[in-house]
Amino acid sequence: MNKALVIQNTLSGNKETFKSIVEGHVGMYVxxxxxxxxxxxxxxxxxxxxxxxxxxxxxxxxxxRYVRNITDVGHLVGDIDEGEDKIGxxxxxxxxxxxxxxxxxxxGFHDVMRLFNILPPSIEPTATAHIIEQIxxxxxxxxxxxxxxxxxxxYFDVLKYAEKEPYGELSGRKLDxxxxxSRELDGQADKRNPLDFALWKKAEPEHLMKWPSxxxxxxxxxxxxCSVMSRKYLGDTFDIHGGGMDLxxxxxxxxxxxxxxxxxxxxxxxWIHTNMLTVNGRKMSKSEGNGFTPEELITGDHKLxxxxxxxxxxxxxxxxxxxxSTLDFSNTALQASEKAHQRMMIGWxxxxxxxxxxxxxxxxxxxxxxxxTAMNDDFNxxxxxSVLFDAVKNINLVKxxxxxIDEANKTALIQLFDDYLFKVMGLQEESNASTGDDLGSSLMxxxxxxxxxxxxxxxxxxxxxxxxxxASLQISLKDGTDGTTWAKGS
Ligand code: AMP
Ligand code: ZN
Numbered sequence: 001m002n003k004a005l006v007i008q009n010t011l012s013g014n015k016e017t018f019k020s021i022v023e024g025h026v027g028m029y030v031x032x033x034x035x036x037x038x039x040x041x042x043x044x045x046x047x048x049x050x051x052x053x054x055x056x057x058x059x060x061x062x063x064x065r066y067v068r069n070i071t072d073v074g075h076l077v078g079d080i081d082e083g084e085d086k087i088g089x090x091x092x093x094x095x096x097x098x099x100x101x102x103x104x105x106x107x108g109f110h111d112v113m114r115l116f117n118i119l120p121p122s123i124e125p126t127a128t129a130h131i132i133e134q135i136x137x138x139x140x141x142x143x144x145x146x147x148x149x150x151x152x153x154x155y156f157d158v159l160k161y162a163e164k165e166p167y168g169e170l171s172g173r174k175l176d177x178x179x180x181x182s183r184e185l186d187g188q189a190d191k192r193n194p195l196d197f198a199l200w201k202k203a204e205p206e207h208l209m210k211w212p213s214x215x216x217x218x219x220x221x222x223x224x225x226c227s228v229m230s231r232k233y234l235g236d237t238f239d240i241h242g243g244g245m246d247l248x249x250x251x252x253x254x255x256x257x258x259x260x261x262x263x264x265x266x267x268x269x270x271w272i273h274t275n276m277l278t279v280n281g282r283k284m285s286k287s288e289g290n291g292f293t294p295e296e297l298i299t300g301d302h303k304l305x306x307x308x309x310x311x312x313x314x315x316x317x318x319x320x321x322x323x324x325s326t327l328d329f330s331n332t333a334l335q336a337s338e339k340a341h342q343r344m345m346i347g348w349x350x351x352x353x354x355x356x357x358x359x360x361x362x363x364x365x366x367x368x369x370x371x372x373t374a375m376n377d378d379f380n381x382x383x384x385x386s387v388l389f390d391a392v393k394n395i396n397l398v399k400x401x402x403x404x405i406d407e408a409n410k411t412a413l414i415q416l417f418d419d420y421l422f423k424v425m426g427l428q429e430e431s432n433a434s435t436g437d438d439l440g441s442s443l444m445x446x447x448x449x450x451x452x453x454x455x456x457x458x459x460x461x462x463x464x465x466x467x468x469x470x471a472s473l474q475i476s477l478k479d480g481t482d483g484t485t486w487a488k489g490s
Contacts (some may be wrong), residue, residue: 002013005060007240008324008378010248010271011170015378017268018167020239025063027238028054029230029268031247032124034071036086039112040291041314041329042277042284046244047324048315049379051118051273051426053242056375059424067233068121070109072074072102072128073209074220081198081221082188088208100211102126112294115311117426123233127225130232131211137228138199146261150190152216158195161257170256170271171249197254199224230267231259241268245275246283274323279304280330299478299487306331308487309338312430316341319381319425344385345429347392348417350399353414357404362394364412371420381425388421409467432489448477448484 005018020026028456030050033039050068052176057064076083091098113120114268127134138154141147147156158167162175175195182194198221203210210217230238243252253270259267276283279290292302297459300308309317317337321327367387374383391413397403421427447466454462470486478485 003372003376005056005376006378007270007272010273010299011268013172016270018432019477020062021235021237021269024061024063026064026240027234027268028057028064028066028242029226029234029243030066030068030121031107031226031243031251032069032071032314033105034075034086035102035109036075036090037105037286039109040284040286040293041297042205042244042291044112044116044118044294044314045277045318045327046274047113047118048116048318048426050242050272052319052323052381052424053240053272053379054119054121055424055426056379059419065123065234065271066121067123067125067230069226069229070102070106070124070126071222072106072126073098073224074127075222078435079222081201082192085207085219091208102128109298115294116315117311117428119426125229125233127220127229128209128374130225130228131220133228133232133376134224135200135213137224137258138220139214140262141199141258144261144326148192149215153190153198154200154215155191155197156254156257156261158197158257159193162263165257165260166326167257168249168253170253173249173253197221199249199258223251223257226251227255227258227262227267230255231263236263236265237267237269239268240272240273242274245273248273269386272323276328278326278328283342287446295487299362299476299485301478304329304331306335309334310430310488312427313338313341315425316344320385322378322380322382324378334368340385340389341438344388344392344421346419347395351395351410351417354395354398354405354410356407356410359404360405360406360409361403362398362405362409362413363393364409364416367391367394368412368416371416375420375424384420384425391416392454442488444475446470448486451477452484 006015006020008014009016030047033043054064056068072087073085075086076090077086087101090101091094138147138189141156142154143192146161147154161167167175168178177388188194200213200215200218200220201218202218207219210219230241241252251448257269259265278284282288282290284291288444290304292304294311295303296302297314298308298311300306313334317334318327320337320340367390370387371384374380374387377383394405396404398405447470451463451466454460454466474488476487478487
């Protein structure tokens, strides 16, 4: 019998026992990336946290419909309601079609998700494929008197909404404080109140991405896409909505207001927000310039990094912290995780060859029960890892002849690792090349030397063939002043 799963619900601020709307089924929506640039490691932390939540729900036997969108329009530079679209700006600077930008960074995002063994969602809808629904929801808010049109744009009327509903309930913000902290922003003269937010924006002639609407050519605001896509695929009210903490306000607060205002029901039962990956205490972000890409992390080719780390080391590092705490990136922390991860994987390997006895000292039932308790307590992966390290201790004691394990408990222990280390935490064994173990590294040195000789001999067909064959194995070569280095990952 499973113990109850408890979730820290950001909406109530309490830990609550999880109960799905339809028994045995879970609907989960997570805000996906805005695809105008490479994802950085901070973004990875959020998607990885929800990957573990998704995996655990599947492990518990739920049928999960997991929707994670792609934001491909409407997210304006500066996260406000005026200015250029992030994707449009990139397209203009690089002289590309906006959809070329979208495709490039969507592909890159998928590659990164695969690299970290993050499962694909059940549905990955895009904002541009739901323009009609966004127009319809905006119209319904106009019909309900909660929005107004001005010069071809449509705005949500926050004060009108707040007469009946608590605006700020998710982020804990008070309307009065919001009012006194807001100021008129340049170019926002169309708004009745600076707190109002755009549902639909009139497109200026130079704006690249626009669609016809009842209010003229324009494009949707940033928040409305998630309201319509979550409702379309998960229903009026669904179980879990997630995203990084930085999306709580205004993005998620606005989503709640749009859904409630449009059809009168609360959209989400459990809100989950992940905390930030920081560098020296500051949020990792593109604008801070302290974000590095997963590729840089693996090659070590970045000023913040002393060396490269394998994707599973990074996955382990992230799961050693709870998703709701900040996680500070440092070389020392990553090196400690690398050692811990290696110890865990060696324990797992040694378990396979452990000698069995007729007597048994290893209480696998207790270990399993503690794993379950950890995950049921708001997906507590650091505690789960510590229980698995207790299991590794047992493995070492059996190996040293100080404890005994019988056949049944050995099988149960293998199953425990299989369930929690691999299925739930999503770790996977890495090939020699990606962990950089001795044989893999030696073979790579031989190949790099052969390629160097081929180039010296002007045998470019051979040198290119070596590079291309390695690329097909997801191993990239980098030529620098100090010679050639290699890394796993394309
Ligand atoms: P974006 O593409 O910027 O909208 O971000 C995609 C997701 O990554 C959102 O859920 C953000 O909250 C999340 N995110 C952005 N920066 C960080 C960070 N430093 N740590 C954790 N999550 C982040
Ligand atoms: Zn969203």
